[in-house]
Amino acid sequence: MAATIYPDYPPALTSDQSGYLLSNLKDWSILNGLAVRPSPAFVSREIDPSGSLAVTAPLTLFPSLFPRVCFDEARAIQTGYNELYAAIAGDETWLKEIVEEIAQVDEFIAKLWQVHLAVKREGYTQDLSLGLFRSDYMVHRDPLNSAAEPQIRQVEFNTIASSFGGLAAKVSALHRHLLQIQAFPPTQLDLITANNLPDNLSVQSLSRGLATAHKAYGNCVSEPNRPLCILFIVQSPENNIFDQHALSNELWTNHGIPTFRVAYGNILRHTSVAHSFPTRPLIYSPPNLPSSYEVTTCYFRAGYSPAEYPDDTAWSARLHLERSAAIKCPSILTHLAGSKKIQQILATPSSTYLERFLARSRAISDTTAVASRIRATFAAMYPLDSSPAGRHAASLATSPHESAAYVLKPQREGGGNNIYGTKIPAFLKSLGDDELKWKGYVLMELIEPPSLRNTIFRNGEVKSGEVIGELGVYGVCLWRNGKDKHKDKVEILENFEAGHLLRTKGRESEEGGVAAGFGSVDSVCLI
Ligand code: ADP
Ligand code: MG
Ligand code: MG
Secondary structure (H helix, E strand, C coil), X not given: CHHHHCCCCXXXXXXXXXXXXXXXXXXXXXXXXXXXXXXXXXXXXXXCCCCCCCEECCEECCCEEECHHHHHHHHHCHHHHHHHHHHHHCCHHHHHHHHHXXXXXXXXXXXXXXXXXXXXXXXXXXXXXXXXXXXXXEEECCCCCCCCCCEEEEEEEECCCCCCHHHHHHHHXXXXXXXXXXXXXXXXXCCCCHHHCCCCCHHHHHHHHHXXXXXXXXXXXCCCCCCEEEEEEECCXXXXXXXXXXXXXXXXXHHCCCEEEEEHHHHHHHEEECCCCCCCCEEECCCCCCCCEEEEEXXXXXXXXXXXXXXXXXHHHHHHHXXXXXXXXXXXXXXXXXXXXXXXXXXXXXXXXXXXXXXXXXXXXXHHHHHHHHHCCCCCEEECCCCHHHHHHHHHHCXXXXXXXXXXXXXXXXXXXXXEHHHHHHHHHHCCCCHHHHHHEEEEECCCCCCEEEEEEECCEEEEEEEEEEEEEEEEEEEEECCHHHCCCEEEEEEEEXXXXXXXXXXXXXXXXXXXXXXXXXXXXXX
């Protein structure tokens, strides 16, 4: 285990060393946009009434130790994962059965599905889909065999608003910079070397994904010479804004593509669908500019949480975008493919879903090998329904003792929604006697990564202690949905691994959300 092999990592710093490291970290982070808008709990509205302050993003002082075998494997299987989720999103019939089950107890999922059905009735006009995915893992050690290689276990697969790609590359660059200026004490230099700090191309790669979709859209159809743009659909307010600006900046600087931001609540005000064209191009009219743009790609950094849909207008806005000709990142079906329920079904022992889906999106014939590498990353997951596996899960989840090893997850994104360990029995009880409601949840075995030590700089405070890390690997996939007799095939046009993210949180905290207020962004030091 890394913690036992390297008990002294990272070293205690003298106050001079700490002062040097921190002052460089603070300055470099602002200079390079490794920053967030401060949360109101840290900087009150009275201090910053115009909302103009930015602060260093929550960061670790040192890169965290991470097993190289795990890092390499997580990156190597990302293109397989991309194809898998493209094929799932392309199989409406399969999704329908699963989604309709959950929709009985989960209104949010039901509404998303209704949006898809409404567009299907009218006919989709865009057969291209873009995924900017992130597959998240923790390191697993076999408790019975300490000599065995560490392995990765998947926490979840994100298909909508996969965040932090903009900051992830920068934190890798920051730790490299700190190495170059000798901010790490000399005793650690045999571990923190340039060779052990891998490149992280998340900003370039995710932007290249968006640029590829933009080009694949083709020419403007609404009007000769109307310019094209990419639209970021965002939350308002958004603290993690520099993460998003990193991608817009790259799109403009290196691809010449204009991007605009529209708050989810302003979609209907600032965009329109040109009804005189059967293809339904999406037009964006910036409130401050005379010209309007045809939108090639809608990149959702919002729209994944029920709180963002307070009324029917919010649902009309989602329908409005979905039925337009813009390429959606993600489409409704791709959004739904990222449900925890789908992850649980894929992880059903002895199921052959992986082989089946990979065969639909892959041109080459090593499906079995790819499927088995993907399967090796699954942790145990159970439904909470009336099937034998569901009954078994219910007995685990309702036991005060057994539940300690599990996490209960609803079909939600964005952090802060799960129920952990021994709190599960009381939570299930609070759902009432109606076990039908349990169907909206999945039960997952808790992954227990080895504890490491690191120091987190967050909201101006420095805290050292035991931490655990979660590695995310980004993936870009652009695909064309099959038609007619090839309906269940997807044609992959672009597919690549797109950089990585390490998030690190205090050992004691259950959730690791950086934005939700528990964690920090980090980079890997490979061992
Ligand atoms: P979300 O989509 O809201 O991010 P996640 O499934 O990623 O949901 O859960 C949120 C956090 O909870 C994760 O980042 C991780 O810290 C923790 N977590 C989730 N599943 C597990 C698990 N099986 N084992 C350990 N921690 C987990
Ligand atoms: Mg998620
Ligand atoms: Mg997550």
